[in-house]
Amino acid sequence: MIDPHALREQFPALQRSVDGHPAIFLDGPGGTQSPQSVIDAMTSYLKHGSSNLGGHFLTSRETNQATADARSAMMDLLNARRPEEIVFGQNMTSLTFSISRAIAREWQPGDEIVVTRIDHDANISPWLRTAEDRGVTVRWLDFRPEDCTLALDTLPRLLTTKTRLVAVNYASNAVGTITDVRRVAEMAHSVGALVYVDAVHFAPHAAVDVQALDCDFLACSVYKFFGPHTGVLYGKYELLDKLTAYKVRPASDEPPGKWETGTQSFESLSGITAAVEYLAAIGGEEGNRRSRLVKGMAAIKEYEATLSERFLRAAATIPGLKVYGITDIEALDQRTPTFAIRLEGISPEETASRLGERGIFVWDGHYYAVAVMERLGVLESGGLVRIGFTHYNTFEELDRLIETLREIATI
Ligand SMILES: Cc1ncc(COP(=O)(O)O)c(C=O)c1O
Known part of the structure; x- marks a missing residue:
């Protein structure tokens, strides 16, 4: 399994902070950060x-x-x-x-x-x-x-x-x-x-x-x-x-x-x-690039499933939080670690803004998945809040997200 802390060192943007809070990038489905080698x-x-x-x-x-x-x-x-x-x-x-x-x-x-x-x-x-x-x-x-x-x-x-x-x-x-x-x-x-x-x-x-x-x-x-x-x-x-x-x-x-x-x-x-x-480097040094990529992506998938499990278990304890999509821990191989949620009585925009003030970056709205939002009946009321983990997110970040969501839910 990968160590996100070591990999994060390669990403300059992940070192940013917002008003003294370390920034937490949970906006990967909208666009990810780049390692220094890409820059x-x-x-x-x-x-x-x-x-x-x-x-x-x-x-x-x-x-x-x-x-x-x-x-x-x-x-x-x-x-x-x-x-x-x-x-x-x-x-x-x-x-x-x-x-x-x-x-x-x-x-x-x-x-x-x-x-x-x-x-x-x-x-x-x-x-x-x-x-x-x-x-x-x-x-x-x-x-x-x-x-x-x-x-x-x-x-x-x-x-x-x-x-x-x-x-x-x-x-x-x-x-x-x-x-x-x-x-x-x-x-x-x-x-x-x-x-x-x-x-x-x-x-x-x-x-x-x-x-x-x-x-x-x-x-x-x-x-x-x-x-x-x-x-x-x-x-x-x-x-x-x-x-x-x-x-x-x-x-x-x-x-x-x-x-x-x-x-x-x-x-x-x-x-x-x-x-x-x-x-490919996440997959080690042995074999050709394709085989290292397959290994690297398998390690990413395995780690991201642990983030999904931890998120779903914690989200279930937050009052008024609804997750849209697969929530069965046994079915994590059928989903990516991208979660669309709503907090009861709080608009997605407000939830995202409050998280943003605390340095937690998430998207709200439809993110161009217009047909999904229509089908779920949430298009006209601000869509959903999207929390998107990638392999560079840590358990510590996830726990801070959960604490902050709990605070927002109980205000
Ligand atoms: C699933 C999916 N398809 C297509 C697109 C559009 O990609 P692009 O910005 O490269 O046109 C996005 C962008 O968010 C996406 O998430």
Whole structure:
């Protein structure tokens, strides 16, 4: 299991305080902090001379190398088959809007797609807008409000021979539920539909293996796993090769170049490699990078489950505190350590503000999981408070959070 205290030393932002209180970063699902190695990699790229791809001089060759390194790092993190399956872009939302247009070129009026009520809007609206443009019918996969688990048993009823795509998250950024993506892919593929996975919330919490999942596309965002603000899209090579991209004329016709519009943030690409190396180092020094990543992410998952258990046991003792989502200690492998809560009689905004005054950073509202909040009936009343642990949070921080929540609940 990991020692968060040792790892925290690497994160300058975690050393901050607010009015004398050490800052507690429980806002990871909105964006994580970066270790010094990521900061150094980004500044080093800029310091030694930035350039563009394909030039016949030193800094351009270094930029080619930084790009290739980041692609190979992401290939290892996601277990892609080849580096050309990794596409970089501004963020997950922009990548999803862009590829959704390309995927939909083959859709016909009367075709169908499936989206879910548990997804972040970045994996709903791009598909709704595209479906509208192509005259395609949208079917909604629901979740059970009692424990916020997807009603996967109802998916076969939504799938027909006309289904072209199923868009689903790997984990909910609002309530932390993990989706059985492998099962979704099997069901979707049985009717010939593609599967588009939003792994933005899942990626910092456990190892992703696109080959084992057999998903067709999977998108994530590096700022959610300790790196810079850049999005990454994995796509099966055959699909990235076959689909027609909206691109400028001289750009390559081959993946990944045909999907990467304009100039990338090369300093961010340098940061991506460092973020992946940081996670791999948690897995020790033996074996190749993929095997160290698998070990490192397993250690993170194991430690985060201890945070979840401690949080759920303590939260149950706070008067008027309701946790939305999985609360069964036996089912912790089906959730990330992200908890959506409400304190009776206190608005989420007020709870978050009071925690913020004491240096405890949490989000309130809908965090773009609009469909989740609608389904839970809390959208109009301020949404929920989101407490998001990552591997750099400690038991001491958790205990201070609980004490503070207890104080706020009993004012
Ligand atoms: C689950 C999930 N999907 C998608 C997004 C959007 O990611 P990006 O900011 O990279 O567009 C977020 C951001 O919060 C998210 O949490």
